[in-house]
Amino acid sequence: MTYIPEALRRLVQERAEECCEYCLINQKYTIKRHEIDHIRAEKHGGETVASNLCLSCYDCNRNKGSDLSSIDPETEEGEFLFHPLLDEWSDHFALEGALIKSLTSKGRVTVFLLRFNDQIRVLEREILMKKGRYP
Numbered sequence: 001m002t003y004i005p006e007a008l009r010r011l012v013q014e015r016a017e018e019c020c021e022y023c024l025i026n027q028k029y030t031i032k033r034h035e036i037d038h039i040r041a042e043k044h045g046g047e048t049v050a051s052n053l054c055l056s057c058y059d060c061n062r063n064k065g066s067d068l069s070s071i072d073p074e075t076e077e078g079e080f081l082f083h084p085l086l087d088e089w090s091d092h093f094a095l096e097g098a099l100i101k102s103l104t105s106k107g108r109v110t111v112f113l114l115r116f117n118d119q120i121r122v123l124e125r126e127i128l129m130k131k132g133r134y135p
Contacts, residue, residue: 002048004036012036016055021084022064023100023116024135025057029128032058039083041066054084059121063114070109082110095135098125 018027020034027034037056040046043066056064069080082092092107093100100116102108111117128134
């Protein structure tokens with residue numbers, strides 16, 4: 001694992017306002033602390049710089065791994081994953097209750113690969129929404 005200087009960690013966390021930049025859950029409401037994710041993994045040439053780092057909850061980070069893309073389950077075509085610093089969340093996703101629905105091919109591959117709508121994650125969002133803590 002690459003060392004990320006504390007100042008760079010703070011910058012990423014503050015920029016994200018302590019929320020996962022993939023699923024939008026706030027770090028305050030998760031058991032496991034959010035992690036700094038290399039959007040483009042080092043093994044794919046990604047650097048440890050602010051423009052390639054985002055804040056990711058444990059679940060999103062584990063499901064994403066070093067992946068950059070996946071197969072769109074609807075079209076069966078290859079598609080890049082959502083890029084939290086270059087793409088606008090609302091262009092690719094919408095909330096329907098506690099479900100995160102995809103609006104685009106990029107959204108579909110991200111919802112699928114990062115498992116946004118696994119039962120436990122949806123339940124967690126439902127509870128947080130009832131308390132006014134999500135998104």
